[in-house]
Amino acid sequence: MSKQLVFDGTTEPKTWPSVSLCMIVKNEAETLADCLRSVGDLPAEIIIVDTGSTDRTVEIAREFGARVEHFDWIDDFAAARNESFNYATSDWIFWMDADDRLSPDNLIRLKQTLVSGQADVYACPIDSNTAQHLQARATAYHFRLFRNHLGLRFKYPLHEDMDFAAAIRPVTTAYTNAVITHVGYGLGDDVFKAKTKRNLQIVQKALARRPNSIRWLYYQGVSLSILHDYAGAIKAFESVLARAPAEQAELNDIHLYYGHLALVYAYHRSKQEDTAEQALHNALQRYPQRHHLAVAAGMFYLDRDDPHTALTWLEKAASLPPEPVTESGQRWLPGTQQEYTGLTRLLLGKLKSAQAEYQAMAQITGPITEISSPIRQAEKLLAAGEERQVIDQLLPVAEGHPDALRLLARAEYRQQQWHEAAIHLAQAIGSSEPRPGELITLAAAWILKTGQTNGAMNLGRLALSQNSQDQAARKLLEIIEQSSKNPWFLLGNVVTNLLNGQQVAAGQAQLKQLSVLFNLPPDELLRQHGLRQVNQKAWGRAVETFALLIDRRPTDTAAYKSLAVALHKLGNKAEAEAAWQLAQQLEG
Numbered sequence: 001m002s003k004q005l006v007f008d009g010t011t012e013p014k015t016w017p018s019v020s021l022c023m024i025v026k027n028e029a030e031t032l033a034d035c036l037r038s039v040g041d042l043p044a045e046i047i048i049v050d051t052g053s054t055d056r057t058v059e060i061a062r063e064f065g066a067r068v069e070h071f072d073w074i075d076d077f078a079a080a081r082n083e084s085f086n087y088a089t090s091d092w093i094f095w096m097d098a099d100d101r102l103s104p105d106n107l108i109r110l111k112q113t114l115v116s117g118q119a120d121v122y123a124c125p126i127d128s129n130t131a132q133h134l135q136a137r138a139t140a141y142h143f144r145l146f147r148n149h150l151g152l153r154f155k156y157p158l159h160e161d162m163d164f165a166a167a168i169r170p171v172t173t174a175y176t177n178a179v180i181t182h183v184g185y186g187l188g189d190d191v192f193k194a195k196t197k198r199n200l201q202i203v204q205k206a207l208a209r210r211p212n213s214i215r216w217l218y219y220q221g222v223s224l225s226i227l228h229d230y231a232g233a234i235k236a237f238e239s240v241l242a243r244a245p246a247e248q249a250e251l252n253d254i255h256l257y258y259g260h261l262a263l264v265y266a267y268h269r270s271k272q273e274d275t276a277e278q279a280l281h282n283a284l285q286r287y288p289q290r291h292h293l294a295v296a297a298g299m300f301y302l303d304r305d306d307p308h309t310a311l312t313w314l315e316k317a318a319s320l321p322p323e324p325v326t327e328s329g330q331r332w333l334p335g336t337q338q339e340y341t342g343l344t345r346l347l348l349g350k351l352k353s354a355q356a357e358y359q360a361m362a363q364i365t366g367p368i369t370e371i372s373s374p375i376r377q378a379e380k381l382l383a384a385g386e387e388r389q390v391i392d393q394l395l396p397v398a399e400g401h402p403d404a405l406r407l408l409a410r411a412e413y414r415q416q417q418w419h420e421a422a423i424h425l426a427q428a429i430g431s432s433e434p435r436p437g438e439l440i441t442l443a444a445a446w447i448l449k450t451g452q453t454n455g456a457m458n459l460g461r462l463a464l465s466q467n468s469q470d471q472a473a474r475k476l477l478e479i480i481e482q483s484s485k486n487p488w489f490l491l492g493n494v495v496t497n498l499l500n501g502q503q504v505a506a507g508q509a510q511l512k513q514l515s516v517l518f519n520l521p522p523d524e525l526l527r528q529h530g531l532r533q534v535n536q537k538a539w540g541r542a543v544e545t546f547a548l549l550i551d552r553r554p555t556d557t558a559a560y561k562s563l564a565v566a567l568h569k570l571g572n573k574a575e576a577e578a579a580w581q582l583a584q585q586l587e588g
């Protein structure tokens with residue numbers, strides 16, 4: 001049985017065994033230097049195996065004193081990684097990717113691991129805490145540090161695993177708290193999708209050899225889902241579940257478990273909400289005691305603007321212990337369950353109990369560090385309209401800092417990241433007393449995220465209970481009442497009025513009113529309405545909305561592109577082509 005080791009991260013050993021840092025890279029000029037700086041004096045040697053870089057990757061590696069070797073890429077990460085191990089001469093091997101980082105305290109923990117004498121192979125938690133989508137932020141465990149000269153190698157061409165059967169003798173393993181931060185999810189959608197297309201090619205080759213493999217069907221679905229091919233992803237994940245073994249022990253296969261979750265997500269993203277809910281219920285029946293799944297169920301019902309049901313599952317999660325790291329594949333980041341429970345209670349209008357949850361979250365996530373300098377820098381960046389830089393700067397450090405969370409939420413709101421803005425503003429409110437207007441801003445972010453109003457109505461009532469003169473709260477509740485519980489319904493009437501020559505003045509007044517409430521420029525509110533219609537496949541209404549937006553903003557290239565998409569879906573290919581060409585001309 002593997003041990004779980006906890007180190008303090010403060011007392012650095014004076015000496016430690018020699019370590020070979022082994023890496024495989026290709027075109028990592030933007031990330032490699034930060035990675036190598038983060039390992040400090042840990043490695044006695046750095047071995048970089050380059051698989052075909054055309055940028056400055058090799059030069060940067062040599063600037064850090066690395067030994068650089070070359071390997072012809074054969075669509076096999078395990079083969080390339082094993083090649084890097086062939087050059088290692090130290091007592092231990094530690095491997096990283098270029099988008100991994102070690103913080104100073106975790107570097108110390110890794111050195112403490114080396115001198116502990118507890119095992120031959122150590123797993124490190126890999127935190128994706130800079131992912132732009134909060135539900136992607138989790139902790140996975142990888143075997144990263146192991147004794148050299150034991151014959152240990154990796155298997156599988158993608159998402160490689162350690163092949164313990166290759167060892168020359170039995171080995172002991174242990175799980176440490178030396179955290180490696182993975183920043184790859186924050187490198188932008190274009191980079192992420194390019195890597196996903198590469199991965200999909202590897203998966204397809206593996207499936208050609210093993211067409212019934214749960215592992216490869218799962219990773220096929222993951223890749224297709226990232227590329228927004230939800231129909232293909234659903235087919236892959238359904239194939240995973242169709243191959244579920246009857247033996248209970250094999251149900252612990254993490255690919256089978258995550259196949260259930262990923263199927264729920266794919267149905268949800270393809271607007272098959274009832275089918276998504278049924279898939280979730282199937283997963284809950286198969287894995288009734290999984291803490292991870294109960295939290296996921298809470299998130300699912302929050303996405304459906306059903307905080308009552310969400311709270312039921314989040315409270316269920318609170319009664320279940322997290323799965324052992326040896327069985328879980330990955331865990332939510334510490335405090336996730338408390339954070340989402342706090343948001344849920346806020347959306348139910350229960351401020352005090354929400355604040356209690358955020359206090360519990362703070363106890364779990366640990367002491368708060370001083371970040372006054374990043375906050376001041378972020379304030380200047382936000383004033384200059386550099387929202388993306390604010391997000392990049394504050395996302396890794398804002399947790400537990402109400403002022404930083406407020407800045408982060410404002411930047412995310414401006415970037416139309418409604419889910420993230422709601423999460424971070426809720427945490428700020430839960431960590432301190434709400435400031436004037438914040439509950440209504442949270443309500444607006446929630447409506448923009450879900451398109452529904454259950455939580456927003458409760459926030460409006462909570463704001464009124466705190467200040468009976470809050471006109472914004474009164475206006476929110478009035479608009480929700482006028483719009484059959486859905487402000488997007490009212491915005492649809494606004495578009496109808498703006499397109500009707502006799503009702504333009506009334507439409508303009510309504511649009512201005514909604515714009516103030518949502519803290520968005522009128523044209524941006526129209527854009528969000530059009531994008532929601534696209535997501536709902538209401539192509540005709542989307543055409544009307546984007547045509548109206550173009551009348552108001554004749555040089556808006558994004559509006560022309562969205563119009564082209566909607567026209568193409570309606571079958572108006574000539575008009576769609578003309579709209580797309582106009583967008584290209586405007587871009588120069």
